Amino acid sequence: MRLSNVSKAFGQVKALVDVSLDLHAGEVVGLLGDNGAGKSTLIKILSGNYHADEGSFEYQGRPVTINRPADAQALGIATVYQDLALVETRSVAHNIYLGREPRRFGYFMDRRKMERDANVMLEELNIRLASQKTDVELLSGGQRQAVALSRAIAMGGNILLLDEPTAALGVEQTQQVHHLITSMRRQDKAVVVITHDLSDILDITDRIAVLRQGKLWAYAPSSETTTNQIIGWITGVAPPHVRNGAVEMNNGSDQ
């Protein structure tokens, strides 16, 4: 997946200016930047929630348009939103399969199958909840994160967009999410992860993209980057450093 020269303004606020990125199968991109840098906006453009003012998208070499969330889903893009986008008054299982509920006779919901599948899903991801029948409003922040993540993974797409998936988590749970990200990479998915936590970022990502005031300030392989450099880019102390598309990691094919 490649995006070229994407721009987006909210009135006077230029949230994104001329951003180009490419995502490859089996590769994790860490998307970093200060608050208000435009990270969430970029994710929401890719997920079809916002429409880019300018710019174009290519998927496996073909030009594509993303106007609605359904378009993004059709391309295999699954998103964990910063606000998680969960329905508090519904069960864990329904939240995981929201919009893709198993059906019977066309119009009826197969609740049993949904709950069974949810159980399998949560077990595979090594996520422990009291019951998949519990309503989400009774869950803790970390458990909610897990449900949102399970939904995105259950969609089974090739591209996973994670907007601050570890924001509400403790150390151990953060490790677990990082584990999941690594296993997504092994399954040849393309992952974009937004985070403010720089401690493990170089270990779990293949490339780092830094947004600053809506511009792509830095884009570089993680192996050639240090934490101090990243901090320099985020704060703007270090000069822009974009090595766009020049790196071919793991012989990753274009996604």
Add this chain to the structure above:
Amino acid sequence: MISALKRQDNWTLIGLFITLLMLIALFSWQSEFFFTTRNFINIGQAISIRGLIAIGLTVVMIAGGLDLSMAAVAAVAGMVTASLITLEVNSVLVGVLGIAAAGVLGSFNALLIVKFRINPIIATLGTLLFYRGLAFVSTGGDNIVIGVNAWSELGRGSWLGAPITVWLFLAVVVLGMCFMRFTVAGNHLYAIGGNSEACRNVGIRVDRLRGWTYVAQACLAGLAGLMLTSQSGTALPSALNGAELDIIAAVLLGGIALSGGRGGLLGTLLGLLIIGVVQNGLILLQVQIYWQSVVRGAILIIAVTLDSLRRGGGYR
């Protein structure tokens, strides 16, 4: 079982059920006429017509909407039906056209709310006045008398000892419960009321589903209008005027949240029964008519207070 008890919806239902039993015990003790088959049929008859509208409103509110125009829609449907009957149109066709007219009014509500994004309270307050006005203008304010004919069966007939209106109401309750619980669309309506943005993100057709709830609500109101006309043999442009508040009170009392996503038709049924039993009991005890209005108001206040308490915070 434990998780079933954790759900506040279930506690609401248990509370309502106990309240209902206590009210029945109270009135049975106070009046010898209360605990009789005849009186229970009276209560059933009294709540079934408004109940139909309450069922529709429940579905609208679960999806996070509101409809204040439903009683006016029922009045228009009654007027349309009665004028067609006086023109001696075929009975079945009359029924279909009466409900279709209501459906058109419901589509207009849906258009305002879903397409033009007008707040449902404002939109249906507007259409409430508009539709009520139409009902009056259609005859210049006169009633349409249809008398007793083939049509009267719907409102006055009975089957297996109970009025047809009650059977129809119960049938709609059961169908509605099955729809909301077992179909994908019903579950989506709950989810939309809980978080419509999340539903849009996963590709659920939020606007379309919401729009249909207003049409369905109007069709049920239309059916209620038909039953009322048939029952009284007269179509009144002022039919059910003011009933909106009792209906909303029953729905809120039953545990439906003003904010959507919660509650169910069983709660609404219990809410209707409680209000029905109270109104019936007050009449049997020959409480002065003005006091009945006070009690209706009190029930509405209790219902909104419960709604606010359930949300754990209320108005700020």
